[in-house]
Amino acid sequence: MSREVRRVPLTFDWPLRQVWQGYLMPERLREDPCPDCERGYTAAAEWLHTVAGRLGMVAEDIGEQRRGRPMHPWLAEDGYPPLNRTHRVARPTEDILDLVAGLTGEDRERPTHWLGSTGGGRIAVKIVKAAGLDPEVWGICPTCQGHGTVEKYPGQRAEADAWEWTEPPEGDGFQLWETVSEGSPISPVFPAPEGLASWMSSPAYTWGAVKTDADRPTYEAALRFIDAGWAPTFVSTPTTGVVSGVEWVGNREDGETR
Numbered sequence: 001m002s003r004e005v006r007r008v009p010l011t012f013d014w015p016l017r018q019v020w021q022g023y024l025m026p027e028r029l030r031e032d033p034c035p036d037c038e039r040g041y042t043a044a045a046e047w048l049h050t051v052a053g054r055l056g057m058v059a060e061d062i063g064e065q066r067r068g069r070p071m072h073p074w075l076a077e078d079g080y081p082p083l084n085r086t087h088r089v090a091r092p093t094e095d096i097l098d099l100v101a102g103l104t105g106e107d108r109e110r111p112t113h114w115l116g117s118t119g120g121g122r123i124a125v126k127i128v129k130a131a132g133l134d135p136e137v138w139g140i141c142p143t144c145q146g147h148g149t150v151e152k153y154p155g156q157r158a159e160a161d162a163w164e165w166t167e168p169p170e171g172d173g174f175q176l177w178e179t180v181s182e183g184s185p186i187s188p189v190f191p192a193p194e195g196l197a198s199w200m201s202s203p204a205y206t207w208g209a210v211k212t213d214a215d216r217p218t219y220e221a222a223l224r225f226i227d228a229g230w231a232p233t234f235v236s237t238p239t240t241g242v243v244s245g246v247e248w249v250g251n252r253e254d255g256e257t258r
């Protein structure tokens with residue numbers, strides 16, 4: 001999460017807020033979606049994940065009961081739920097925690113806080129192993145070997161693995177980039193640091209959390225930021241708490257706070 005100053009040619013005119021082309025793998029190297037799966041698993045394995053996830057939710061309901069909250073609708077609206085003597089959906093008893101703890105290998109009370117999808121995944125793996133199967137093999141889509149995509153032509157994957165990004169050209173100009181995405185320019189190119197510092201302290205500079213005058217660096221802070229080269233978006237220090245990275249780099253030499 002950061003912004004940084006790049007030295008690019010004065011004529012550099014890549015569109016603002018658009019990821020530099022050298023950072024994106026070309027379309028011809030993108031594989032086709034697998035025709036037989038969504039994300040690398042067989043439909044049987046997808047069903048197992050669904051069932052295991054529901055089992056985790058049954059355990060999580062213990063926490064909901066303790067908090068006096070209703071059952072999750074996915075459970076409450078199940079087509080054939082267990083019923084109690086008054087023909088209402090029977091909410092699970094606490095012995096479900098022992099079962100799920102045995103399957104996930106985690107603390108018995110864990111599901112009463114939050115088990116989540118990784119808990120469901122652990123349950124699924126345990127079930128596959130209990131069946132005497134290898135979770136690295138069973139349930140993996142045979143068409144794509146678990147990739148979720150297939151090569152457009154033989155050797156495409158190797159070619160994509162060998163692909164390397166290219167940096168933008170270097171030059172005499174100064175330009176502000178964001179590197180939260182792969183990296184894109186967010187300011188015009190200026191021939192000198194002073195121009196960029198003026199821009200960064202003006203209303204023209206809006207990006208991410210920078211929305212109002214109060215979020216922008218002063219001209220002096222911006223100039224120090226440019227000299228320092230780069231700044232993380234947020235920096236936490238014992239004396240200042242969390243401040244914007246630009247502010248931190250701008251202030252760290254003299255310690256004043258704007």
Ligand SMILES: [Zn+2]
Binds near residue numbers: 038040041141147148
């Ligand atoms: Zn597949």
